[in-house]
Amino acid sequence: MKQFNGKVLFLDRSDINTDEIIPAKYLTEITKQALKPYLLEDLFLEGFDPQTDIKGCSVVVSRDNFGCGSSREHAPWAFEVNGIHMVIASGFARIFHQNMFNCGMMAVELEDQVIDTLFQTFAGKETRVEVDLNQFLFTFTSGSLVKKIEFTLSDFALSLVKAGGWVEFADKNY
Amino acid sequence: MGQTIAEKIFDRHLVDKPFRDVCVISLDAVFCHEITTPVAINDLAARNKDRVFDASKIKAVIDHVTPAKDSKTAMQGKILRDWARRHSIRDFFDIGRNGVCHALFPEKGFVRPGYTIIMGDSHTCTHGAFGAFAAGVGSTDLEVGILKGVCSFKKPDSIKINIAGTPPSGVYAKDIILALIARIGVNGATNAVMEFSGEVVDHMDMDQRMTLCNMAVEAGATSGICVPDMHTVDYLWPFIEKDFSSKQAALKAYQVYCPDDDAVYRDQMDFHVSDLEPQVTFGFRPDQVKTVSEMAGTKIDQVYIGSCTNGRFQDLAVAAAILKNKKIDDSVRCIVSPATPDIYTRALESGIIRIFMDAGFCVTNPTCGACLGMSNGILADGEVCASTTNRNFNGRMGRGGMVHLMSPATAAASALTGRITSAADC
Numbered sequence: 394m395k396q397f398n399g400k401v402l403f404l405d406r407s408d409i410n411t412d413e414i415i416p417a418k419y420l421t422e423i424t425k426q427a428l429k430p431y432l433l434e435d436l437f438l439e440g441f442d443p444q445t446d447i448k449g450c451s452v453v454v455s456r457d458n459f460g461c462g463s464s465r466e467h468a469p470w471a472f473e474v475n476g477i478h479m480v481i482a483s484g485f486a487r488i489f490h491q492n493m494f495n496c497g498m499m500a501v502e503l504e505d506q507v508i509d510t511l512f513q514t515f516a517g518k519e520t521r522v523e524v525d526l527n528q529f530l531f532t533f534t535s536g537s538l539v540k541k542i543e544f545t546l547s548d549f550a551l552s553l554v555k556a557g558g559w560v561e562f563a564d565k566n567y
Numbered sequence: 568m569g570q571t572i573a574e575k576i577f578d579r580h581l582v583d584k585p586f587r588d589v590c591v592i593s594l595d596a597v598f599c600h601e602i603t604t605p606v607a608i609n610d611l612a613a614r615n616k617d618r619v620f621d622a623s624k625i626k627a628v629i630d631h632v633t634p635a636k637d638s639k640t641a642m643q644g645k646i647l648r649d650w651a652r653r654h655s656i657r658d659f660f661d662i663g664r665n666g667v668c669h670a671l672f673p674e675k676g677f678v679r680p681g682y683t684i685i686m687g688d689s690h691t692c693t694h695g696a697f698g699a700f701a702a703g704v705g706s707t708d709l710e711v712g713i714l715k716g717v718c719s720f721k722k723p724d725s726i727k728i729n730i731a732g733t734p735p736s737g738v739y740a741k742d743i744i745l746a747l748i749a750r751i752g753v754n755g756a757t758n759a760v761m762e763f764s765g766e767v768v769d770h771m772d773m774d775q776r777m778t779l780c781n782m783a784v785e786a787g788a789t790s791g792i793c794v795p796d797m798h799t800v801d802y803l804w805p806f807i808e809k810d811f812s813s814k815q816a817a818l819k820a821y822q823v824y825c826p827d828d829d830a831v832y833r834d835q836m837d838f839h840v841s842d843l844e845p846q847v848t849f850g851f852r853p854d855q856v857k858t859v860s861e862m863a864g865t866k867i868d869q870v871y872i873g874s875c876t877n878g879r880f881q882d883l884a885v886a887a888a889i890l891k892n893k894k895i896d897d898s899v900r901c902i903v904s905p906a907t908p909d910i911y912t913r914a915l916e917s918g919i920i921r922i923f924m925d926a927g928f929c930v931t932n933p934t935c936g937a938c939l940g941m942s943n944g945i946l947a948d949g950e951v952c953a954s955t956t957n958r959n960f961n962g963r964m965g966r967g968g969m970v971h972l973m974s975p976a977t978a979a980a981s982a983l984t985g986r987i988t989s990a991a992d993c
């Protein structure tokens with residue numbers, strides 16, 4: 394199973410699409426590792442610099458309809474090779490959501506208000522999140538600020554995370 | 568309880584329900600192109616599972632970058648080509664016979680009502696025009712599809728969209744779907760199937776229905792879907808005439824996939840098009856849409872006519888009718904990519920290609936081309952394109968470029984002036 398704890402990268406916009414996550418010109422790469430330098434290269438967001446802000450992060454927190462657009466699994470892979478194994482957002486596009494779990498990673502949906510609170514409380518501060526997959530609990534921490542947030546995962550999603558992805562799961566079952 | 572089209576198709580293909588809400592369904596076809604498939608192929612090989620579930624159900628094409636533009640894209644083509652040979656995949660389309668996947672595969676008769684289809688491409692929803700459940704997936708889903716012939720989906724809800732009225736002349740399927748996306752929003756149909764029906768859809772030919780279903784994913788939908796009818800049978804007839812005694816018999820067989828009157832929908836909406844004007848996008852999201860008259864006069868640098876949305880014969884014919892005996896404006900450069908060799912040939916024989924060339928268009932081979940900014944027709948920073956494609960995301964056609972989505976008629980009219988222009992003003 395992958396490792397999900399770590400530093401949070403806040404991306405404060407809805408509808409962040411897969412072209413922004415990894416531009417089409419890099420789809421000529423046939424290894425995941427080659428995508429590493431280009432993650433979020435075309436995301437133009439005030440105060441965000443992909444060159445400096447991604448390094449060391451393990452989790453992305455964002456808004457609604459995250460990962461919309463193209464079906465390219467290069468988007469989850471580009472996160473994966475940068476050590477980001479989880480995206481928490483108020484909503485996801487279907488294909489991106491499925492792709493994350495298919496790779497044994499997590500795309501967790503939280504209510505709008507909860508995401509709002511996370512942005513208000515932690516954005517701009519050095520923040521970490523710990524994930525408890527037994528109790529379905531996130532613990533966000535920044536200095537002395539601590540917030541515990543419950544989440545849900547479907548049984549299917551959880552078994553993909555535990556199996557390490559859909560190829561392993563399907564190969565065993567079909 | 569009554570069922571939607573998607574529910575009927577899922578019932579007939581259900582292999583397993585490993586969890587509540589999760590359906591593993593069998594696949595009638597797995598479509599492949601050279602961008603998202605090579606990674607799946609390499610991963611299968613690395614796992615020692617370089618096999619295919621059924622070579623006759625796999626269809627593959629090199630379409631996104633063709634001819635190859637550099638060593639990397641040449642390698643992507645080679646991986647797909649070698650794999651197709653190795654597994655005796657007969658329906659593999661290489662340069663000279665290739666075209667944009669979502670135009671080529673229907674034209675070859677690979678789609679039938681009631682089919683389940685996946686492809687590592689978000690616009691796979693196009694094939695729902697035939698009454699099929701067709702969905703874009705990532706490379707891992709594709710990989711399992713290739714290996715096992717199954718895919719998992721949440722059982723999709725459907726949204727019934729009744730398109731009513733009579734579209735005014737000059738209003739096309741593209742204008743209707745742009746206006747619909749503006750109404751529904753870019754995630755209004757997430758995890759749902761958009762089931763298109765109503766008198767307007769009844770009168771649409773298959774090319775128009777494909778344009779409609781093509782952009783369902785831009786509202787977040789898993790698939791667009793149209794009820795199979797006589798238009799569907801007429802289109803498919805050359806491929807199915809051996810299977811049925813008559814077109815009526817074929818229609819009857821396909822009608823098992825019509826939705827029941829008491830089917831349950833997530834949502835139902837009526838969409839009236841009698842007063843609709845031609846539409847165009849203005850921002851970086853496909854739901855940011857205005858009328859062409861509101862946007863008229865916006866300066867453009869390039870016009871692109873093509874893609875899986877609007878690169879079919881009728882699209883070219885509509886544009887050519889506007890361009891006939893005219894020249895494009897000096898300030899603009901214009902590219903047309905007929906979506907398949909067959910479309911190209913028909914356009915050549917009917918004089919359409921000549922009209923484009925006389926007007927000053929560059930005619931490319933069938934390819935995705937400028938649509939995704941991977942090979943030709945890329946915009947420079949700050950440039951603007953009037954395009955018949957389906958995505959206007961920031962950087963889609965080149966970093967710093969702006970894409971305005973519109974119908975082929977509006978694109979052709981805009982080519983003549985170098986500004987966004989209504990075809991009615993030509």
Ligand code: SF4
Nearest residue numbers: 690874875935938939
């Ligand atoms: S034409 Fe554009 S949208 Fe269609 S398959 Fe090709 S790249 Fe994708």
